[in-house]
Every structure is written in C-alpha cells, then in structure tokens.
C-alpha cells in the first residue's frame with residue numbers, strides 16, 4: 001500500500017514558520033543594519049582608486065571582447081550604491097541619472113527593496129505560470145488594484161521583460177480583432193527588439209537585415225513647434241487613420257503608442273491631443289494599446305494614462321522597467337483564449353517581490369499630485385530655466401520634463417556634440433545617455449524615488465560645468 005502522505009501542521013506552512021522565526025528575523029535585521037551602515041558611506045561623487053584602475057580596465061576590456069562590442073561607457077558596477085550614487089568596480093562613485101535605462105528608479109543599495117526580496121531569495125529562484133508562489137498572484141492583485149476607478153483593465157499577465165509584454169499585447173489584440181492584424185503607431189516610436197516589435201519601432205537602423213511584413217502605419221506625432229493647435233493636429237491624425245482604414249477595410253487592429261516617447265526623444269503631447277485621437281480611434285474599432293514600459297511609475301501618476309486623462313479609453317497597457325519585471329494588462333473582452341500567452345518564466349521570485357514593493361511605494365509617497373515625483377519635477381524645471389537664463393542659455397536649445405523623464409538638446413543637436421557633453425559629464429561624475437535623432441538629446445531617467453532637492457541641485461551644477469567645458473572644446 002502507498003504510504004499516506006503526512007499532513008502539514010494546520011496552523012502554518014514550513015515557509016511561514018521559518019520566515020517568522022525570531023532567530024531568522026534577528027539575522028535578517030542584522031544584515032539590514034550592516035548594509036545600511038556600510039552603504040551610507042557612499043554619499044558623494046569620487047574618483048577611482050589607483051590600485052583598482054588596471055584591473056578595472058582589463059575587466060572592461062574582457063566584457064567588451066566577450067560581447068563583441070564596446071560597452072558604451074567603461075561601466076561595471078560593484079553591486080553597491082546608495083540612493084542616486086552608484087559605485088563602480090574601480091572604486092569610483094557617480095550620480096546615476098540613467099539608471100540602466102530607467103530600471104533603477106529606486107536608486108542603488110535600496111534596503112527597502114532588499115528587505116522585500118529577502119524571503120524570496122532562498123526558495124525557487126524563478127517562478128513560472130504553471131506552479132507559482134504567492135508573489136505571482138500578489139503582484140497581479142497589486143497591479144489591478146492601482147489601474148484607477150474608471151479603468152477597464154481587468155486582467156494581467158506577467159512577463160520577465162518589456163518586449164515580451166508587448167509581444168503578448170500584440171497577440172492578444174490580434175486574436176480579439178482577427179482577421180485584422182495591422183497596427184497604427186506614431187513616428188519615432190520604440191516598441192522593443194523582437195522580430196515583430198522591430199517592425200513597429202520606427203528606426204530603420206534597429207531592423208537592418210530583418211524582414212518587415214507591411215503591418216505598421218506611422219502617424220505623425222504631435223509637433224510642439226507647429227502653428228496648428230493640439231485639436232487641429234489630432235484632427236489631422238484622425239483623418240489619416242480614417243483614410244487608411246477606408247483603403248484597407250477590416251485590416252487594422254490597434255493604435256499603439258507611448259505617452260512620452262522614450263528612445264524617440266522624450267516627445268509628448270497635451271492631453272487633448274491624446275484624448276481626441278484615442279476617442280476617434282476607438283470609435284473606428286481600434287484597440288487602444290499604450291506602451292508604458294518606460295513611463296510607468298515615472299510621470300507623476302502610477303500610470304501615465306492617468307496623468308493624461310486616458311483612464312477610460314485604454315484597452316491594453318504594457319509595463320516593465322521600474323516595476324523590476326514586466327506585465328501586460330487588458331480589458332475583460334481582450335482576455336485571450338488558453339494557449340495564446342504563457343511561457344516558462346513569470347519572473348524571478350525576487351523580481352516579483354520587488355515589483356510589489358514598487359507599487360507600495362508608488363502608492364504611498366511617489367505618485368500623485370503631492371507625491372515626490374511632482375515635487376522634484378518642479379525643481380528640475382526651475383533648474384532648467386535657471387540654466388537657460390544664464391550665460392550658458394544659448395547652448396541649451398530646449399528641455400522636456402515630465403516627472404522622471406527629463407531630456408534636453410544641446411549645441412547643434414548632433415550625436416557628436418551630444419556625446420562630447422555626455423563623456424564630459426561622465427568624467428565629472430554623472431551618467432546620462434542620449435535619445436532621439438535630428439536632434440539628438442541628452443536623456444535622463446534619474447532615480448527620483450530616492451533623490452532629494454539637494455541631489456537635483458548638485459546634478460544641475462555638474463550639468464552646468466559639463467556644458468561650459470564642452471562649449472569651450474567645441475569652440476576651440
């Protein structure tokens with residue numbers, strides 16, 4: 001006879017017994033205390049250590065050789081950091097203003113996150129869609145809880161990166177709208193790098209040698225320099241949509257867009273532009289798919305669609321980056337048939353737990369009218385104005401600040417001059433990146449969640465020095 005399985009004690013699981021045990025809690029607290037104490041010593045920009053220099057250069061070289069392409073910056077983090085400061089393996093410390101293209105919005109060495117991840121570090125490393133742990137359903141519930149009272153988003157599917165969230169969105173929409181498959185998007189958009197998404201992404205360089213299937217129509221995006229009003233520009237876009245749908249009846253499935261274009265140059269539009277285009281696109285039978293992979297959590301509300309008045313209009317939304325994992329959320333009528341979306345990994349246990357922490361913090365102190373992002377947004381705007389009005393103003397062509405998405409155009413807006421500035425800033429102790437093309441712009445996705453007013457001001461002092469020194473070099 002097979003042995004009767006032993007019943008687990010009724011009151012708690014072994015997992016709970018371990019994690020609630022006083023000795024476990026005490027050790028955990030000791031580690032947290034040690035980390036807090038040591039990481040707090042990383043509290044300002046500093047140069048590399050002479051003893052570590054040679055080994056560091058060799059390590060950077062090995063990484064570049066292994067991947068067959070140089071690292072953009074000679075950057076290898078040590079793993080430690082404190083707030084906006086990141087420590088490199090050569091012992092130097094820099095302000096991180098690009099955060100791995102927007103991932104480390106929560107700063108470096110964030111012990112609140114480590115605490116949240118801790119209990120997820122000794123069990124299953126990765127969780128799948130077949131046999132998840134409580135973090136999986138927990139994160140789903142947390143996400144659905146913050147979509148807003150008027151939102152139609154009712155379901156969520158987790159993914160381990162942004163591109164797969166977008167792939168799932170595309171498949172979900174196409175299944176619902178079959179046989180329609182085509183997508184409207186805006187010029188200069190970025191959607192990811194899979195075979196399907198490189199066709200949506202409006203950048204020919206990112207799809208060299210790749211097939212395109214004629215599935216995408218690029219609409220003109222809002223132009224702040226145009227003499228036409230947002231309403232007139234929206235009418236023009238709607239006109240294009242209607243013409244194209246009349247030309248190819250039954251072929252278009254969705255309108256896909258970023259509320260603030262990331263790669264494309266931090267371009268955005270007033271609410272009335274988006275509301276009109278989305279309302280008309282929806283009337284025409286298109287799914288409204290917002291790619292919030294870069295904007296999620298960063299623009300002053302939890303979802304950027306909330307700040308831009310699109311809560312009722314959105315059918316499908318994709319998120320990743322500062323969530324520390326990825327997800328697609330969709331309205332009930334878009335719920336796909338079994339088999340369409342799945343995959344082995346739903347995410348690492350630590351990522352899912354970090355995602356839950358991210359939502360908790362967004363709700364508590366980061367998002368909203370009086371949240372930390374809006375507060376620092378105002379300070380960044382006043383610092384840009386100060387720069388523009390000073391003697392360096394002539395070099396700062398324009399700037400954009402939407403919460404934690406901040407960009408500016410310098411000098412002649414070429415890649416060459418923009419890069420000169422970026423490497424000058426790097427030498428001074430701050431890391432930014434670029435976006436757009438014609439003009440190229442300096443791009444910042446700073447870790448606003450952990451920055452203070454004083455940090456922002458210090459960063460702008462570094463920017464000012466870098467502009468001044470680069471201007472001198474250019475004029476030479």
Ligand SMILES: Cc1ncc(COP(=O)(O)O)c(C=O)c1O
Pocket residue numbers: 101161162163164166190191192193258262263291292293294320321
């Ligand atoms: C708007 C947007 N969509 C999609 C992606 C792709 O996400 P991932 O790099 O996580 O695959 C990105 C990444 O930069 C993005 O900014």
